[in-house]
Amino acid sequence: MNDNYKQRSSSRPSRSSQSDNRSSPQSSKYRRDEQKNIEWKAKKPSAPNIRMMTSRLGVSERVMHEQPCRILEKCGSCPILDFPYKNQLLQKTTDFKSRLQKASAIFSNTIVKDCVESELRLAYRHNVKMVVSEHAGLKNAKFSQIANEKRWIDLGMYRQSSNEVVDTGRCPIQTNIMNDISAWLRTGIRVHNISVYTPQQKDGLLHCIILRSSHYTRQVLVTFVVTKPALQILRPLARDISEKFMNIQGVFMQVAPPNHSDDKQDPELKMIVGQDLLEEKYNDLFLNFSAASYMPVNSLVANRIYNRIEELAELTGKETVLDLYCGAGGISLTLARSAKEVLSIDSSVHCIKDAIRNAKRNEISNVGFYEGKVEEILPQLINEKRLQKADVVVVNPARQGCGPDVIEQIRKLEPKALFYLSSFFDPMFNDLKCFVDDGYSLVFFEPYDTLPGTNNYEVLCYLVKK
Ligand SMILES: C[S@@+](CC[C@H](N)C(=O)[O-])C[C@H]1O[C@@H](n2cnc3c(N)ncnc32)[C@H](O)[C@@H]1O
Numbered sequence: 001m002n003d004n005y006k007q008r009s010s011s012r013p014s015r016s017s018q019s020d021n022r023s024s025p026q027s028s029k030y031r032r033d034e035q036k037n038i039e040w041k042a043k044k045p046s047a048p049n050i051r052m053m054t055s056r057l058g059v060s061e062r063v064m065h066e067q068p069c070r071i072l073e074k075c076g077s078c079p080i081l082d083f084p085y086k087n088q089l090l091q092k093t094t095d096f097k098s099r100l101q102k103a104s105a106i107f108s109n110t111i112v113k114d115c116v117e118s119e120l121r122l123a124y125r126h127n128v129k130m131v132v133s134e135h136a137g138l139k140n141a142k143f144s145q146i147a148n149e150k151r152w153i154d155l156g157m158y159r160q161s162s163n164e165v166v167d168t169g170r171c172p173i174q175t176n177i178m179n180d181i182s183a184w185l186r187t188g189i190r191v192h193n194i195s196v197y198t199p200q201q202k203d204g205l206l207h208c209i210i211l212r213s214s215h216y217t218r219q220v221l222v223t224f225v226v227t228k229p230a231l232q233i234l235r236p237l238a239r240d241i242s243e244k245f246m247n248i249q250g251v252f253m254q255v256a257p258p259n260h261s262d263d264k265q266d267p268e269l270k271m272i273v274g275q276d277l278l279e280e281k282y283n284d285l286f287l288n289f290s291a292a293s294y295m296p297v298n299s300l301v302a303n304r305i306y307n308r309i310e311e312l313a314e315l316t317g318k319e320t321v322l323d324l325y326c327g328a329g330g331i332s333l334t335l336a337r338s339a340k341e342v343l344s345i346d347s348s349v350h351c352i353k354d355a356i357r358n359a360k361r362n363e364i365s366n367v368g369f370y371e372g373k374v375e376e377i378l379p380q381l382i383n384e385k386r387l388q389k390a391d392v393v394v395v396n397p398a399r400q401g402c403g404p405d406v407i408e409q410i411r412k413l414e415p416k417a418l419f420y421l422s423s424f425f426d427p428m429f430n431d432l433k434c435f436v437d438d439g440y441s442l443v444f445f446e447p448y449d450t451l452p453g454t455n456n457y458e459v460l461c462y463l464v465k466k
Pocket of ligand 1 (some may be wrong): 294296326330331346347396399
């Protein structure tokens with residue numbers, strides 16, 4: 001074994017010899033002309049495992065990487081995937097600090113903790129929406145004979161700021177099962193002769209595919225997003241793929257116009273085959289998600305955040321907790337076991353159904369889930385005296401934040417501790433300014449690396465009553 005190892009390692013340049021090469025300006029393809037203030041720049045990188053990166057801070061460095069992704073630059077979704085991980089975390093912390101500074105002087109003295117890492121740097125993504133596109137088969141005669149059809153299906157992402165779809169192949173940040181299913185679908189769509197939407201002709205059926213998978217059970221839900229109802233057309237493909245992959249629990253159809261906004265609440269889904277259930281496990285809590293409800297993109301990091309809220313809340317069993325924008329109930333159920341009661345609100349009927357099912361699944365009975373907009377349900381609960389005081393409030397809103405009216409209602413409940421979790425920083429800052437005006441002090445911000453390799457992350461803010 002040692003010999004084998006030696007043989008393999010001797011056939012490649014060693015890490016140290018490569019770094020020696022890198023440090024020699026003569027042998028490197030990279031040049032820096034400090035006098036002319038030219039940035040580090042890769043002309044034609046002959047060494048494929050050295051990449052030039054300029055961080056947002058303007059600091060450039062050449063990085064040896066193991067090519068986690070072959071289309072890193074072409075796709076553009078994960079611009080820092082091959083940064084050393086500690087640099088990725090540092091960059092996110094620094095990015096958040098500079099956003100805070102720009103946002104308001106109110107935040108200038110608040111502690112920003114180091115960005116909390118994701119246990120998985122790759123294969124962490126459990127939830128993805130891929131664009132489907134097609135082009136004619138390659139002109140190469142031999143190849144088109146093999147491909148048999150003059151159709152080639154791409155499944156991937158829009159290239160940054162363009163309408164061009166980049167086929168993501170085996171995307172390193174997605175789970176293996178999701179990559180296996182997408183690989184099968186590239187052929188399956190063609191074999192089942194499903195038409196693909198083309199923006200030029202504004203014609204065709206299938207335009208997106210949503211995959212969600214469980215880290216714990218490896219179960220998968222597949223949703224075909226189409227321009228018009230087409231159950232009959234999609235059924236053979238849905239049957240075929242669910243027979244091929246035992247992990248697939250259910251296959252669904254969603255009718256939506258191409259380029260529709262994902263902000264639309266409660267998409268209408270029709271089940272084509274299987275069942276609407278995917279089970280995830282957070283610590284000892286079983287959480288079921290249906291295809292149409294909100295599901296965190298990185299289950300392991302979400303689990304960490306829930307644990308952190310539980311730790312900071314220091315519940316003794318006597319408290320009333322309010323969980324606003326509760327989704328499928330992950331935070332509510334985590335806190336319920338150490339609180340007197342939890343009241344939770346979400347506008348999505350699918351989320352509330354899942355949340356109720358999750359409470360039963362875990363035999364937790366001290367949570368009340370309310371379906372409706374927070375801005376409507378919360379004043380009702382207060383006016384009807386169902387809720388007069390809350391010791392702890394958790395706020396995890398969608399893109400638009402919660403706004404001053406909701407904050408005014410929260411203020412009436414006089415919570416001692418508040419947790420605000422979001423990845424949409426401008427609305428978050430606006431909301432936090434209102435809380436500070438209402439007499440809350442910011443204890444700290446804690447960024448979480450929900451999406452390693454990308455520029456995105458989530459931040460937990462902890463506030464207490466002064
Ligand atoms: C970021 S998710 C929250 C997820 C949840 N806290 C969790 O950990 O899984 C935001 C949630 O807000 C809900 N939502 C969006 N607008 C809302 C509103 N006006 N009132 C209540 N819920 C809303 C969505 O349905 C979604 O479930």
